[in-house]
Amino acid sequence: MSGREFFTARTVAEALAGFRPAHRTPVEDVPLDAALHRVPASEVVAPSLLPGFPRSTVDGYAVRAADTYGASEGLPSYLDLLGAVTMGAAPTVAVRAGGCVAMPTGGVLPDGADAVVMVEYTAETMPGTVEITRPVAPGGGMVRADEDVAAGAALVPAGRPLRAPDLGLLAAAGVTTVAVHARPRVAIVSTGDEVVPPDTVELRPGQVRDATASALAGLVADAGGEPVFAGIVSDEPGALKNRLSEVLPDADLVVVSAGSSVGARDETAGAVAAIGDVWCHGLAIKPGKPTLLADCGGIPLVGLPGNPLSALVVFGQLGVPLLWRLAGCESPPPPPTTRARLSRNLASATGRLDIVQVTVRDGVAEPLFGPSALLSVLVRADGYVVIPEPATGLDAGMEVEVVLYR
The missing domain is CATH 3.40.980.10 (MoaB/Mog-like domain)
Structure with missing residues:
Protein backbone atom coordinates (compact mmCIF):
# COMPACT_ATOMS: atom_id res chain seq x y z
CA MET A 1 0.00 0.00 0.00
CA VAL A 27 -26.40 -6.78 27.30
CA GLU A 28 -27.89 -4.80 30.17
CA ASP A 29 -31.26 -4.66 31.93
CA VAL A 30 -33.14 -1.37 31.65
CA PRO A 31 -36.48 -0.31 33.17
CA LEU A 32 -39.40 -0.03 30.81
CA ASP A 33 -39.48 3.76 31.00
CA ALA A 34 -35.93 3.86 29.61
CA ALA A 35 -36.37 1.18 26.93
CA LEU A 36 -37.79 3.22 24.03
CA HIS A 37 -35.73 2.60 20.85
CA ARG A 38 -33.44 0.16 22.66
CA VAL A 39 -32.80 -3.21 21.00
CA PRO A 40 -33.85 -6.37 22.91
CA ALA A 41 -31.06 -8.93 23.07
CA SER A 42 -33.54 -11.80 22.99
CA GLU A 43 -37.21 -12.39 22.36
CA VAL A 44 -39.42 -11.35 25.27
CA VAL A 45 -42.22 -13.85 25.88
CA ALA A 46 -45.53 -13.40 27.67
CA PRO A 47 -45.55 -14.83 31.21
CA SER A 48 -49.33 -15.29 30.90
CA LEU A 49 -52.07 -14.83 28.33
CA LEU A 50 -53.40 -11.39 27.45
CA PRO A 51 -55.80 -9.80 28.17
CA GLY A 52 -56.22 -12.67 30.62
CA PHE A 53 -60.02 -12.79 30.53
CA PRO A 54 -62.72 -12.51 27.85
CA ARG A 55 -63.66 -8.84 27.68
CA SER A 56 -66.07 -6.59 25.91
CA THR A 57 -64.78 -4.22 23.24
CA VAL A 58 -67.99 -2.15 23.13
CA ASP A 59 -70.63 -0.73 25.42
CA GLY A 60 -73.72 -2.92 25.12
CA TYR A 61 -75.19 -6.19 26.32
CA ALA A 62 -73.57 -9.60 26.76
CA VAL A 63 -75.73 -12.23 25.07
CA ARG A 64 -75.86 -15.71 23.65
CA ALA A 65 -75.44 -14.97 19.93
CA ALA A 66 -78.11 -17.52 19.03
CA ASP A 67 -80.68 -15.41 20.87
CA THR A 68 -80.13 -12.53 18.39
CA TYR A 69 -80.39 -14.44 15.11
CA GLY A 70 -83.00 -12.95 12.81
CA ALA A 71 -83.33 -9.75 14.82
CA SER A 72 -84.09 -6.62 12.83
CA GLU A 73 -85.64 -3.19 13.32
CA GLY A 74 -88.93 -4.54 11.96
CA LEU A 75 -88.82 -7.73 14.00
CA PRO A 76 -86.56 -7.23 17.05
CA SER A 77 -85.61 -9.84 19.61
CA TYR A 78 -86.52 -9.21 23.26
CA LEU A 79 -84.21 -10.37 26.07
CA ASP A 80 -84.53 -10.24 29.83
CA LEU A 81 -82.03 -7.89 31.53
CA LEU A 82 -80.38 -10.08 34.16
CA GLY A 83 -77.95 -7.57 35.65
CA ALA A 84 -74.86 -5.52 34.90
CA VAL A 85 -71.07 -5.97 34.92
CA THR A 86 -69.00 -3.49 36.92
CA MET A 87 -65.60 -2.36 35.58
CA GLY A 88 -62.65 -3.86 37.44
CA ALA A 89 -64.72 -6.60 39.05
CA ALA A 90 -65.73 -10.16 38.24
CA PRO A 91 -69.31 -10.63 37.03
CA THR A 92 -71.82 -11.63 39.68
CA VAL A 93 -74.38 -12.86 37.17
CA ALA A 94 -74.34 -15.33 34.26
CA VAL A 95 -76.14 -15.14 30.91
CA ARG A 96 -78.85 -17.75 30.31
CA ALA A 97 -81.05 -18.42 27.30
CA GLY A 98 -83.29 -15.45 26.57
CA GLY A 99 -81.32 -13.14 28.85
CA CYS A 100 -78.61 -10.46 28.62
CA VAL A 101 -76.25 -8.54 30.90
CA ALA A 102 -75.32 -4.85 30.56
CA MET A 103 -71.63 -4.45 29.63
CA PRO A 104 -69.13 -1.55 29.70
CA THR A 105 -66.23 -1.50 27.26
CA GLY A 106 -63.42 -3.56 28.81
CA GLY A 107 -65.66 -5.40 31.25
CA VAL A 108 -65.30 -9.11 31.98
CA LEU A 109 -67.66 -11.21 29.89
CA PRO A 110 -70.02 -13.18 32.16
CA ASP A 111 -70.36 -16.94 31.96
CA GLY A 112 -72.81 -18.14 29.33
CA ALA A 113 -72.24 -15.20 26.97
CA ASP A 114 -70.42 -15.57 23.65
CA ALA A 115 -70.96 -12.09 22.15
CA VAL A 116 -71.77 -8.47 22.97
CA VAL A 117 -74.38 -6.43 21.10
CA MET A 118 -73.49 -2.75 20.70
CA VAL A 119 -75.73 -0.42 22.65
CA GLU A 120 -76.55 1.42 19.40
CA TYR A 121 -78.55 -1.62 18.27
CA THR A 122 -80.54 -1.97 21.47
CA ALA A 123 -83.25 -0.20 23.42
CA GLU A 124 -84.67 -0.78 26.90
CA THR A 125 -88.33 -0.70 25.91
CA MET A 126 -89.58 -1.38 29.43
CA PRO A 127 -87.89 -2.00 32.78
CA GLY A 128 -86.08 -5.33 32.67
CA THR A 129 -86.52 -5.90 28.92
CA VAL A 130 -83.94 -5.10 26.19
CA GLU A 131 -84.87 -4.86 22.50
CA ILE A 132 -82.21 -6.14 20.02
CA THR A 133 -82.48 -4.79 16.44
CA ARG A 134 -79.42 -6.37 14.86
CA PRO A 135 -77.98 -9.90 15.15
CA VAL A 136 -74.45 -10.57 16.36
CA ALA A 137 -72.21 -13.51 15.54
CA PRO A 138 -70.37 -15.55 18.19
CA GLY A 139 -67.25 -13.62 19.22
CA GLY A 140 -68.67 -10.27 18.10
CA GLY A 141 -68.01 -7.26 20.32
CA MET A 142 -65.49 -9.12 22.48
CA VAL A 143 -61.97 -10.52 22.62
CA ARG A 144 -60.91 -13.90 23.95
CA ALA A 145 -58.72 -14.24 27.03
CA ASP A 146 -55.69 -15.05 24.84
CA GLU A 147 -56.59 -13.03 21.75
CA ASP A 148 -53.93 -10.36 22.28
CA VAL A 149 -51.10 -12.72 23.25
CA ALA A 150 -51.09 -16.39 24.20
CA ALA A 151 -49.06 -17.51 27.22
CA GLY A 152 -45.47 -18.14 26.17
CA ALA A 153 -45.89 -16.32 22.86
CA ALA A 154 -43.55 -13.52 21.80
CA LEU A 155 -44.37 -10.07 23.09
CA VAL A 156 -41.55 -8.35 21.19
CA PRO A 157 -38.86 -9.84 18.92
CA ALA A 158 -35.12 -9.66 19.40
CA GLY A 159 -33.14 -7.30 17.22
CA ARG A 160 -35.83 -4.69 16.56
CA PRO A 161 -35.81 -1.32 18.33
CA LEU A 162 -38.64 -1.02 20.83
CA ARG A 163 -41.48 1.29 19.80
CA ALA A 164 -44.13 2.94 21.96
CA PRO A 165 -46.76 0.18 21.35
CA ASP A 166 -44.14 -2.42 22.34
CA LEU A 167 -43.72 -0.72 25.69
CA GLY A 168 -47.47 -0.76 26.19
CA LEU A 169 -47.72 -4.48 25.46
CA LEU A 170 -44.81 -5.24 27.80
CA ALA A 171 -46.45 -3.20 30.54
CA ALA A 172 -49.76 -5.01 30.01
CA ALA A 173 -47.91 -8.31 30.47
CA GLY A 174 -46.25 -7.11 33.68
CA VAL A 175 -42.77 -6.95 32.13
CA THR A 176 -41.06 -3.97 33.76
CA THR A 177 -37.41 -4.55 32.77
CA VAL A 178 -35.97 -5.58 29.41
CA ALA A 179 -32.57 -7.08 28.54
CA VAL A 180 -31.24 -4.86 25.76
CA HIS A 181 -27.94 -4.21 24.04
CA ALA A 327 -26.53 -2.62 19.01
CA GLY A 328 -27.99 -5.91 17.79
CA CYS A 329 -30.30 -4.54 15.08
CA GLU A 330 -29.70 -5.99 11.61
CA SER A 331 -32.45 -3.95 9.92
CA PRO A 332 -32.24 -0.30 11.03
CA PRO A 333 -35.48 1.65 11.25
CA PRO A 334 -36.11 3.22 7.82
CA PRO A 335 -35.99 7.01 7.62
CA PRO A 336 -39.12 8.91 6.57
CA THR A 337 -39.51 9.47 2.83
CA THR A 338 -41.74 11.38 0.44
CA ARG A 339 -42.31 11.45 -3.32
CA ALA A 340 -41.55 14.57 -5.32
CA ARG A 341 -40.81 15.69 -8.87
CA LEU A 342 -37.29 16.79 -9.78
CA SER A 343 -37.04 20.42 -10.82
CA ARG A 344 -34.00 19.85 -13.06
CA ASN A 345 -31.79 17.21 -14.63
CA LEU A 346 -29.21 15.52 -12.42
CA ALA A 347 -26.12 14.02 -14.01
CA SER A 348 -24.17 11.10 -12.58
CA ALA A 349 -21.54 8.52 -13.49
CA THR A 350 -22.31 4.85 -13.95
CA GLY A 351 -20.97 2.75 -11.08
CA ARG A 352 -21.12 5.56 -8.53
CA LEU A 353 -23.80 6.27 -5.93
CA ASP A 354 -24.66 9.97 -5.89
CA ILE A 355 -26.32 11.61 -2.89
CA VAL A 356 -27.92 14.92 -3.87
CA GLN A 357 -29.28 17.30 -1.23
CA VAL A 358 -32.70 18.79 -2.01
CA THR A 359 -35.39 21.05 -0.66
CA VAL A 360 -39.02 19.97 -1.08
CA ARG A 361 -41.76 22.52 -1.73
CA ASP A 362 -45.24 21.77 -3.05
CA GLY A 363 -44.20 18.33 -4.27
CA VAL A 364 -41.11 19.58 -6.13
CA ALA A 365 -37.56 18.54 -5.20
CA GLU A 366 -35.06 21.32 -5.84
CA PRO A 367 -31.40 20.14 -5.82
CA LEU A 368 -28.91 22.08 -3.72
CA PHE A 369 -25.34 22.40 -4.93
CA GLY A 370 -22.20 23.66 -3.30
CA PRO A 371 -18.69 22.60 -2.28
CA SER A 372 -18.52 19.63 0.06
CA ALA A 373 -16.81 21.83 2.64
CA LEU A 374 -20.02 23.78 3.20
CA LEU A 375 -22.27 22.55 6.00
CA SER A 376 -24.86 25.18 5.07
CA VAL A 377 -25.95 22.99 2.15
CA LEU A 378 -27.03 20.28 4.60
CA VAL A 379 -28.65 22.81 6.91
CA ARG A 380 -30.85 24.12 4.08
CA ALA A 381 -31.76 20.64 2.81
CA ASP A 382 -35.02 18.88 3.68
CA GLY A 383 -33.55 15.56 2.59
CA TYR A 384 -31.68 13.90 -0.24
CA VAL A 385 -32.18 11.98 -3.47
CA VAL A 386 -30.12 8.90 -4.30
CA ILE A 387 -28.94 8.38 -7.88
CA PRO A 388 -28.25 4.61 -8.00
CA GLU A 389 -24.98 3.18 -9.28
CA PRO A 390 -26.31 1.89 -12.64
CA ALA A 391 -27.87 5.25 -13.59
CA THR A 392 -26.24 8.01 -15.58
CA GLY A 393 -28.55 10.60 -14.07
CA LEU A 394 -32.15 11.53 -13.40
CA ASP A 395 -34.40 13.59 -15.68
CA ALA A 396 -36.23 16.76 -14.73
CA GLY A 397 -39.90 16.12 -14.00
CA MET A 398 -39.50 12.50 -12.99
CA GLU A 399 -40.90 11.38 -9.65
CA VAL A 400 -38.21 10.46 -7.14
CA GLU A 401 -38.09 9.27 -3.56
CA VAL A 402 -36.72 11.88 -1.17
CA VAL A 403 -35.23 10.59 2.07
CA LEU A 404 -36.19 13.20 4.66
CA TYR A 405 -34.11 14.39 7.55
CA ARG A 406 -35.82 13.94 10.89
Whole structure:
Protein backbone atom coordinates (compact mmCIF):
# COMPACT_ATOMS: atom_id res chain seq x y z
CA MET A 1 0.00 0.00 0.00
CA SER A 2 1.43 3.35 -1.04
CA GLY A 3 -0.73 5.68 1.05
CA ARG A 4 -1.25 7.87 -2.03
CA GLU A 5 -3.70 5.66 -3.88
CA PHE A 6 -7.16 4.35 -3.12
CA PHE A 7 -7.13 0.59 -2.75
CA THR A 8 -9.73 -2.13 -2.38
CA ALA A 9 -12.32 0.36 -3.63
CA ARG A 10 -15.90 -0.88 -3.11
CA THR A 11 -19.42 0.18 -3.93
CA VAL A 12 -21.70 1.30 -1.12
CA ALA A 13 -23.81 -1.83 -1.60
CA GLU A 14 -20.70 -4.00 -1.23
CA ALA A 15 -19.71 -2.14 1.92
CA LEU A 16 -23.15 -2.55 3.50
CA ALA A 17 -23.24 -6.26 2.65
CA GLY A 18 -19.60 -7.15 3.24
CA PHE A 19 -18.28 -4.98 6.08
CA ARG A 20 -20.04 -6.68 8.97
CA PRO A 21 -17.85 -6.87 12.07
CA ALA A 22 -19.04 -9.48 14.57
CA HIS A 23 -18.72 -7.16 17.56
CA ARG A 24 -21.92 -6.45 19.49
CA THR A 25 -22.41 -4.32 22.56
CA PRO A 26 -22.94 -6.10 25.90
CA VAL A 27 -26.40 -6.78 27.30
CA GLU A 28 -27.89 -4.80 30.17
CA ASP A 29 -31.26 -4.66 31.93
CA VAL A 30 -33.14 -1.37 31.65
CA PRO A 31 -36.48 -0.31 33.17
CA LEU A 32 -39.40 -0.03 30.81
CA ASP A 33 -39.48 3.76 31.00
CA ALA A 34 -35.93 3.86 29.61
CA ALA A 35 -36.37 1.18 26.93
CA LEU A 36 -37.79 3.22 24.03
CA HIS A 37 -35.73 2.60 20.85
CA ARG A 38 -33.44 0.16 22.66
CA VAL A 39 -32.80 -3.21 21.00
CA PRO A 40 -33.85 -6.37 22.91
CA ALA A 41 -31.06 -8.93 23.07
CA SER A 42 -33.54 -11.80 22.99
CA GLU A 43 -37.21 -12.39 22.36
CA VAL A 44 -39.42 -11.35 25.27
CA VAL A 45 -42.22 -13.85 25.88
CA ALA A 46 -45.53 -13.40 27.67
CA PRO A 47 -45.55 -14.83 31.21
CA SER A 48 -49.33 -15.29 30.90
CA LEU A 49 -52.07 -14.83 28.33
CA LEU A 50 -53.40 -11.39 27.45
CA PRO A 51 -55.80 -9.80 28.17
CA GLY A 52 -56.22 -12.67 30.62
CA PHE A 53 -60.02 -12.79 30.53
CA PRO A 54 -62.72 -12.51 27.85
CA ARG A 55 -63.66 -8.84 27.68
CA SER A 56 -66.07 -6.59 25.91
CA THR A 57 -64.78 -4.22 23.24
CA VAL A 58 -67.99 -2.15 23.13
CA ASP A 59 -70.63 -0.73 25.42
CA GLY A 60 -73.72 -2.92 25.12
CA TYR A 61 -75.19 -6.19 26.32
CA ALA A 62 -73.57 -9.60 26.76
CA VAL A 63 -75.73 -12.23 25.07
CA ARG A 64 -75.86 -15.71 23.65
CA ALA A 65 -75.44 -14.97 19.93
CA ALA A 66 -78.11 -17.52 19.03
CA ASP A 67 -80.68 -15.41 20.87
CA THR A 68 -80.13 -12.53 18.39
CA TYR A 69 -80.39 -14.44 15.11
CA GLY A 70 -83.00 -12.95 12.81
CA ALA A 71 -83.33 -9.75 14.82
CA SER A 72 -84.09 -6.62 12.83
CA GLU A 73 -85.64 -3.19 13.32
CA GLY A 74 -88.93 -4.54 11.96
CA LEU A 75 -88.82 -7.73 14.00
CA PRO A 76 -86.56 -7.23 17.05
CA SER A 77 -85.61 -9.84 19.61
CA TYR A 78 -86.52 -9.21 23.26
CA LEU A 79 -84.21 -10.37 26.07
CA ASP A 80 -84.53 -10.24 29.83
CA LEU A 81 -82.03 -7.89 31.53
CA LEU A 82 -80.38 -10.08 34.16
CA GLY A 83 -77.95 -7.57 35.65
CA ALA A 84 -74.86 -5.52 34.90
CA VAL A 85 -71.07 -5.97 34.92
CA THR A 86 -69.00 -3.49 36.92
CA MET A 87 -65.60 -2.36 35.58
CA GLY A 88 -62.65 -3.86 37.44
CA ALA A 89 -64.72 -6.60 39.05
CA ALA A 90 -65.73 -10.16 38.24
CA PRO A 91 -69.31 -10.63 37.03
CA THR A 92 -71.82 -11.63 39.68
CA VAL A 93 -74.38 -12.86 37.17
CA ALA A 94 -74.34 -15.33 34.26
CA VAL A 95 -76.14 -15.14 30.91
CA ARG A 96 -78.85 -17.75 30.31
CA ALA A 97 -81.05 -18.42 27.30
CA GLY A 98 -83.29 -15.45 26.57
CA GLY A 99 -81.32 -13.14 28.85
CA CYS A 100 -78.61 -10.46 28.62
CA VAL A 101 -76.25 -8.54 30.90
CA ALA A 102 -75.32 -4.85 30.56
CA MET A 103 -71.63 -4.45 29.63
CA PRO A 104 -69.13 -1.55 29.70
CA THR A 105 -66.23 -1.50 27.26
CA GLY A 106 -63.42 -3.56 28.81
CA GLY A 107 -65.66 -5.40 31.25
CA VAL A 108 -65.30 -9.11 31.98
CA LEU A 109 -67.66 -11.21 29.89
CA PRO A 110 -70.02 -13.18 32.16
CA ASP A 111 -70.36 -16.94 31.96
CA GLY A 112 -72.81 -18.14 29.33
CA ALA A 113 -72.24 -15.20 26.97
CA ASP A 114 -70.42 -15.57 23.65
CA ALA A 115 -70.96 -12.09 22.15
CA VAL A 116 -71.77 -8.47 22.97
CA VAL A 117 -74.38 -6.43 21.10
CA MET A 118 -73.49 -2.75 20.70
CA VAL A 119 -75.73 -0.42 22.65
CA GLU A 120 -76.55 1.42 19.40
CA TYR A 121 -78.55 -1.62 18.27
CA THR A 122 -80.54 -1.97 21.47
CA ALA A 123 -83.25 -0.20 23.42
CA GLU A 124 -84.67 -0.78 26.90
CA THR A 125 -88.33 -0.70 25.91
CA MET A 126 -89.58 -1.38 29.43
CA PRO A 127 -87.89 -2.00 32.78
CA GLY A 128 -86.08 -5.33 32.67
CA THR A 129 -86.52 -5.90 28.92
CA VAL A 130 -83.94 -5.10 26.19
CA GLU A 131 -84.87 -4.86 22.50
CA ILE A 132 -82.21 -6.14 20.02
CA THR A 133 -82.48 -4.79 16.44
CA ARG A 134 -79.42 -6.37 14.86
CA PRO A 135 -77.98 -9.90 15.15
CA VAL A 136 -74.45 -10.57 16.36
CA ALA A 137 -72.21 -13.51 15.54
CA PRO A 138 -70.37 -15.55 18.19
CA GLY A 139 -67.25 -13.62 19.22
CA GLY A 140 -68.67 -10.27 18.10
CA GLY A 141 -68.01 -7.26 20.32
CA MET A 142 -65.49 -9.12 22.48
CA VAL A 143 -61.97 -10.52 22.62
CA ARG A 144 -60.91 -13.90 23.95
CA ALA A 145 -58.72 -14.24 27.03
CA ASP A 146 -55.69 -15.05 24.84
CA GLU A 147 -56.59 -13.03 21.75
CA ASP A 148 -53.93 -10.36 22.28
CA VAL A 149 -51.10 -12.72 23.25
CA ALA A 150 -51.09 -16.39 24.20
CA ALA A 151 -49.06 -17.51 27.22
CA GLY A 152 -45.47 -18.14 26.17
CA ALA A 153 -45.89 -16.32 22.86
CA ALA A 154 -43.55 -13.52 21.80
CA LEU A 155 -44.37 -10.07 23.09
CA VAL A 156 -41.55 -8.35 21.19
CA PRO A 157 -38.86 -9.84 18.92
CA ALA A 158 -35.12 -9.66 19.40
CA GLY A 159 -33.14 -7.30 17.22
CA ARG A 160 -35.83 -4.69 16.56
CA PRO A 161 -35.81 -1.32 18.33
CA LEU A 162 -38.64 -1.02 20.83
CA ARG A 163 -41.48 1.29 19.80
CA ALA A 164 -44.13 2.94 21.96
CA PRO A 165 -46.76 0.18 21.35
CA ASP A 166 -44.14 -2.42 22.34
CA LEU A 167 -43.72 -0.72 25.69
CA GLY A 168 -47.47 -0.76 26.19
CA LEU A 169 -47.72 -4.48 25.46
CA LEU A 170 -44.81 -5.24 27.80
CA ALA A 171 -46.45 -3.20 30.54
CA ALA A 172 -49.76 -5.01 30.01
CA ALA A 173 -47.91 -8.31 30.47
CA GLY A 174 -46.25 -7.11 33.68
CA VAL A 175 -42.77 -6.95 32.13
CA THR A 176 -41.06 -3.97 33.76
CA THR A 177 -37.41 -4.55 32.77
CA VAL A 178 -35.97 -5.58 29.41
CA ALA A 179 -32.57 -7.08 28.54
CA VAL A 180 -31.24 -4.86 25.76
CA HIS A 181 -27.94 -4.21 24.04
CA ALA A 182 -25.99 -1.34 25.57
CA ARG A 183 -25.79 1.87 23.59
CA PRO A 184 -22.70 1.68 21.35
CA ARG A 185 -19.88 3.94 22.51
CA VAL A 186 -18.57 5.82 19.49
CA ALA A 187 -15.16 7.45 19.85
CA ILE A 188 -14.92 10.47 17.52
CA VAL A 189 -11.33 11.39 16.68
CA SER A 190 -10.66 14.60 14.74
CA THR A 191 -7.40 15.11 12.91
CA GLY A 192 -5.41 17.96 11.39
CA ASP A 193 -3.08 20.73 12.52
CA GLU A 194 -5.59 23.25 11.20
CA VAL A 195 -8.48 21.94 13.33
CA VAL A 196 -9.15 23.68 16.66
CA PRO A 197 -11.88 23.25 19.31
CA PRO A 198 -15.24 24.96 18.67
CA ASP A 199 -14.76 27.24 21.68
CA THR A 200 -11.68 28.85 20.10
CA VAL A 201 -12.48 32.58 20.08
CA GLU A 202 -9.89 33.91 17.66
CA LEU A 203 -8.89 31.87 14.62
CA ARG A 204 -5.42 32.26 13.17
CA PRO A 205 -5.10 32.23 9.38
CA GLY A 206 -5.74 28.68 8.11
CA GLN A 207 -7.43 27.42 11.26
CA VAL A 208 -10.97 25.98 11.30
CA ARG A 209 -13.19 25.08 14.22
CA ASP A 210 -14.08 21.40 14.54
CA ALA A 211 -17.64 21.40 13.20
CA THR A 212 -17.70 17.81 11.97
CA ALA A 213 -17.27 16.18 15.37
CA SER A 214 -20.31 17.95 16.83
CA ALA A 215 -22.45 17.02 13.84
CA LEU A 216 -21.27 13.41 13.96
CA ALA A 217 -22.11 13.27 17.65
CA GLY A 218 -25.64 14.32 16.77
CA LEU A 219 -25.96 11.54 14.18
CA VAL A 220 -24.60 9.03 16.69
CA ALA A 221 -27.04 10.10 19.40
CA ASP A 222 -29.95 10.09 16.93
CA ALA A 223 -29.12 6.46 16.05
CA GLY A 224 -29.08 5.43 19.71
CA GLY A 225 -25.33 5.58 20.28
CA GLU A 226 -23.24 7.34 22.90
CA PRO A 227 -20.78 9.79 21.32
CA VAL A 228 -17.42 10.20 23.03
CA PHE A 229 -15.22 13.10 21.92
CA ALA A 230 -11.68 11.78 21.70
CA GLY A 231 -10.03 15.09 20.92
CA ILE A 232 -8.08 16.54 18.02
CA VAL A 233 -4.92 14.77 16.84
CA SER A 234 -2.14 16.63 15.11
CA ASP A 235 -0.55 15.58 11.82
CA GLU A 236 2.63 14.57 13.61
CA PRO A 237 3.70 11.07 12.51
CA GLY A 238 2.62 8.44 15.01
CA ALA A 239 0.18 10.71 16.87
CA LEU A 240 -2.96 9.19 15.35
CA LYS A 241 -1.76 5.62 15.86
CA ASN A 242 -1.15 6.37 19.53
CA ARG A 243 -4.57 7.99 19.99
CA LEU A 244 -6.35 5.10 18.29
CA SER A 245 -4.56 2.64 20.55
CA GLU A 246 -5.81 4.64 23.54
CA VAL A 247 -9.49 4.84 22.52
CA LEU A 248 -10.04 1.38 21.02
CA PRO A 249 -10.28 -0.57 24.31
CA ASP A 250 -13.31 1.43 25.49
CA ALA A 251 -15.08 1.91 22.13
CA ASP A 252 -17.60 -0.09 20.14
CA LEU A 253 -16.94 2.02 17.05
CA VAL A 254 -14.19 4.50 16.21
CA VAL A 255 -14.78 7.32 13.74
CA VAL A 256 -11.84 9.31 12.42
CA SER A 257 -12.83 12.66 10.99
CA ALA A 258 -10.51 13.77 8.14
CA GLY A 259 -7.23 12.23 7.20
CA SER A 260 -8.60 9.50 4.92
CA SER A 261 -7.76 11.01 1.55
CA VAL A 262 -4.56 10.42 -0.40
CA GLY A 263 -2.65 13.58 0.35
CA ALA A 264 0.88 13.44 1.72
CA ARG A 265 -0.29 14.67 5.15
CA ASP A 266 -3.06 12.10 5.57
CA GLU A 267 -2.20 9.63 8.29
CA THR A 268 -5.34 7.54 8.81
CA ALA A 269 -4.62 4.73 6.35
CA GLY A 270 -1.12 4.16 7.66
CA ALA A 271 -2.10 4.46 11.32
CA VAL A 272 -5.03 2.05 10.92
CA ALA A 273 -3.00 -0.46 8.92
CA ALA A 274 -0.51 -0.54 11.78
CA ILE A 275 -3.13 -1.63 14.33
CA GLY A 276 -5.84 -3.35 12.30
CA ASP A 277 -7.04 -4.65 8.94
CA VAL A 278 -8.19 -2.17 6.32
CA TRP A 279 -11.28 -3.55 4.58
CA CYS A 280 -11.46 -0.83 1.95
CA HIS A 281 -10.08 2.61 1.23
CA GLY A 282 -12.25 4.35 -1.30
CA LEU A 283 -15.99 4.09 -1.97
CA ALA A 284 -17.86 4.68 -5.21
CA ILE A 285 -19.98 7.45 -3.71
CA LYS A 286 -20.27 11.18 -4.25
CA PRO A 287 -19.62 12.96 -2.00
CA GLY A 288 -17.36 10.85 0.16
CA LYS A 289 -15.04 8.82 -2.08
CA PRO A 290 -12.02 8.80 0.28
CA THR A 291 -13.72 6.70 2.96
CA LEU A 292 -11.86 4.03 4.90
CA LEU A 293 -13.35 1.00 6.64
CA ALA A 294 -11.29 -1.21 8.92
CA ASP A 295 -11.46 -3.85 11.61
CA CYS A 296 -9.19 -3.12 14.55
CA GLY A 297 -9.11 -6.19 16.72
CA GLY A 298 -12.84 -6.72 16.30
CA ILE A 299 -13.75 -3.03 16.72
CA PRO A 300 -14.92 -1.38 13.49
CA LEU A 301 -13.34 1.89 12.40
CA VAL A 302 -14.65 4.38 9.87
CA GLY A 303 -12.27 6.93 8.39
CA LEU A 304 -14.24 9.87 6.97
CA PRO A 305 -13.31 12.56 4.44
CA GLY A 306 -12.24 15.91 5.80
CA ASN A 307 -14.99 17.95 4.17
CA PRO A 308 -17.91 18.18 6.62
CA LEU A 309 -20.69 17.58 4.08
CA SER A 310 -18.92 14.51 2.69
CA ALA A 311 -18.24 13.16 6.16
CA LEU A 312 -21.85 13.45 7.30
CA VAL A 313 -23.27 11.99 4.08
CA VAL A 314 -21.01 8.95 4.29
CA PHE A 315 -21.67 8.41 7.98
CA GLY A 316 -25.40 8.54 7.30
CA GLN A 317 -25.06 5.90 4.57
CA LEU A 318 -22.61 3.56 6.32
CA GLY A 319 -21.96 4.63 9.89
CA VAL A 320 -25.58 4.72 11.03
CA PRO A 321 -26.43 1.20 9.76
CA LEU A 322 -23.19 -0.04 11.31
CA LEU A 323 -24.11 1.60 14.61
CA TRP A 324 -27.50 -0.14 14.68
CA ARG A 325 -25.86 -3.48 13.89
CA LEU A 326 -23.46 -3.09 16.80
CA ALA A 327 -26.53 -2.62 19.01
CA GLY A 328 -27.99 -5.91 17.79
CA CYS A 329 -30.30 -4.54 15.08
CA GLU A 330 -29.70 -5.99 11.61
CA SER A 331 -32.45 -3.95 9.92
CA PRO A 332 -32.24 -0.30 11.03
CA PRO A 333 -35.48 1.65 11.25
CA PRO A 334 -36.11 3.22 7.82
CA PRO A 335 -35.99 7.01 7.62
CA PRO A 336 -39.12 8.91 6.57
CA THR A 337 -39.51 9.47 2.83
CA THR A 338 -41.74 11.38 0.44
CA ARG A 339 -42.31 11.45 -3.32
CA ALA A 340 -41.55 14.57 -5.32
CA ARG A 341 -40.81 15.69 -8.87
CA LEU A 342 -37.29 16.79 -9.78
CA SER A 343 -37.04 20.42 -10.82
CA ARG A 344 -34.00 19.85 -13.06
CA ASN A 345 -31.79 17.21 -14.63
CA LEU A 346 -29.21 15.52 -12.42
CA ALA A 347 -26.12 14.02 -14.01
CA SER A 348 -24.17 11.10 -12.58
CA ALA A 349 -21.54 8.52 -13.49
CA THR A 350 -22.31 4.85 -13.95
CA GLY A 351 -20.97 2.75 -11.08
CA ARG A 352 -21.12 5.56 -8.53
CA LEU A 353 -23.80 6.27 -5.93
CA ASP A 354 -24.66 9.97 -5.89
CA ILE A 355 -26.32 11.61 -2.89
CA VAL A 356 -27.92 14.92 -3.87
CA GLN A 357 -29.28 17.30 -1.23
CA VAL A 358 -32.70 18.79 -2.01
CA THR A 359 -35.39 21.05 -0.66
CA VAL A 360 -39.02 19.97 -1.08
CA ARG A 361 -41.76 22.52 -1.73
CA ASP A 362 -45.24 21.77 -3.05
CA GLY A 363 -44.20 18.33 -4.27
CA VAL A 364 -41.11 19.58 -6.13
CA ALA A 365 -37.56 18.54 -5.20
CA GLU A 366 -35.06 21.32 -5.84
CA PRO A 367 -31.40 20.14 -5.82
CA LEU A 368 -28.91 22.08 -3.72
CA PHE A 369 -25.34 22.40 -4.93
CA GLY A 370 -22.20 23.66 -3.30
CA PRO A 371 -18.69 22.60 -2.28
CA SER A 372 -18.52 19.63 0.06
CA ALA A 373 -16.81 21.83 2.64
CA LEU A 374 -20.02 23.78 3.20
CA LEU A 375 -22.27 22.55 6.00
CA SER A 376 -24.86 25.18 5.07
CA VAL A 377 -25.95 22.99 2.15
CA LEU A 378 -27.03 20.28 4.60
CA VAL A 379 -28.65 22.81 6.91
CA ARG A 380 -30.85 24.12 4.08
CA ALA A 381 -31.76 20.64 2.81
CA ASP A 382 -35.02 18.88 3.68
CA GLY A 383 -33.55 15.56 2.59
CA TYR A 384 -31.68 13.90 -0.24
CA VAL A 385 -32.18 11.98 -3.47
CA VAL A 386 -30.12 8.90 -4.30
CA ILE A 387 -28.94 8.38 -7.88
CA PRO A 388 -28.25 4.61 -8.00
CA GLU A 389 -24.98 3.18 -9.28
CA PRO A 390 -26.31 1.89 -12.64
CA ALA A 391 -27.87 5.25 -13.59
CA THR A 392 -26.24 8.01 -15.58
CA GLY A 393 -28.55 10.60 -14.07
CA LEU A 394 -32.15 11.53 -13.40
CA ASP A 395 -34.40 13.59 -15.68
CA ALA A 396 -36.23 16.76 -14.73
CA GLY A 397 -39.90 16.12 -14.00
CA MET A 398 -39.50 12.50 -12.99
CA GLU A 399 -40.90 11.38 -9.65
CA VAL A 400 -38.21 10.46 -7.14
CA GLU A 401 -38.09 9.27 -3.56
CA VAL A 402 -36.72 11.88 -1.17
CA VAL A 403 -35.23 10.59 2.07
CA LEU A 404 -36.19 13.20 4.66
CA TYR A 405 -34.11 14.39 7.55
CA ARG A 406 -35.82 13.94 10.89
